Amino acid sequence: MSAGTRASPLPRRVAARPHAGFAAALLHRLSGIALALFLPMHFIALGTALQGADRLESFLGLTHNGFVRTAEWGLVSALALHMVLGLRVLALEWFATAERTALIVSTCVATALAVGLLFLLGGA
Amino acid sequence: MSPMLYLAQRGTAVILAVAVAVHLGTILYAVRGGLTAGEILGRTQGNGAFLAFYGIFVVAAAIHAPIGLRSILREWTPWRGRSLDGAMLAVSALLAVLGLRAALAVYLA
Numbered sequence: 001m002s003a004g005t006r007a008s009p010l011p012r013r014v015a016a017r018p019h020a021g022f023a024a025a026l027l028h029r030l031s032g033i034a035l036a037l038f039l040p041m042h043f044i045a046l047g048t049a050l051q052g053a054d055r056l057e058s059f060l061g062l063t064h065n066g067f068v069r070t071a072e073w074g075l076v077s078a079l080a081l082h083m084v085l086g087l088r089v090l091a092l093e094w095f096a097t098a099e100r101t102a103l104i105v106s107t108c109v110a111t112a113l114a115v116g117l118l119f120l121l122g123g124a
Numbered sequence: 125m126s127p128m129l130y131l132a133q134r135g136t137a138v139i140l141a142v143a144v145a146v147h148l149g150t151i152l153y154a155v156r157g158g159l160t161a162g163e164i165l166g167r168t169q170g171n172g173a174f175l176a177f178y179g180i181f182v183v184a185a186a187i188h189a190p191i192g193l194r195s196i197l198r199e200w201t202p203w204r205g206r207s208l209d210g211a212m213l214a215v216s217a218l219l220a221v222l223g224l225r226a227a228l229a230v231y232l233a
Contacts, residue, residue, distance in 0.1 A: 033193070035189070042226075050233065090134065
């Protein structure tokens, strides 16, 4: 076989790593932005309790629709995703772990989806 | 990112990893069959451990989030300098004030 007909010198598994790492970084940032935007609204909602339980209850009543519940599911999933991807970053930085990036990132996403699913199945 | 911001970001990340895991567990347990204001306040009213936990949670988030946002904005936009730092300090103060107010609200309600 001549050099010109050879496939990429990098094994396929190694060549795929940058894509998984990029996806992890992008998902970590996007979930972080979503949480940062949501947090003030979440705090304001809970702060209505200062005006009594009825006020908080009436606010919660406004959230009983499909759009808000979908958003809640997304945010719970985003919180779980941001946490597990953050743990991955800490492990990479502090323990110099050699990781199988695609596998770890896939596991992070699956964990977040599982938490979101549990939230939905819980009757939220 | 300066060493101080790095340490603050990663240090709060460790605190938040624990706090978020507890918070998610609480959410998944509490929302079974729906959630009412009475159920929320029944757990939180006068509960000092709750107030301490969420006070730490809020302060850690108020430090962690603006540092992360600052990094993203510096990577994805041309925004730099004191105006960016000032805006992120404002975000931090907003999160701390609203978050501590929320924790106190469900503690005192």
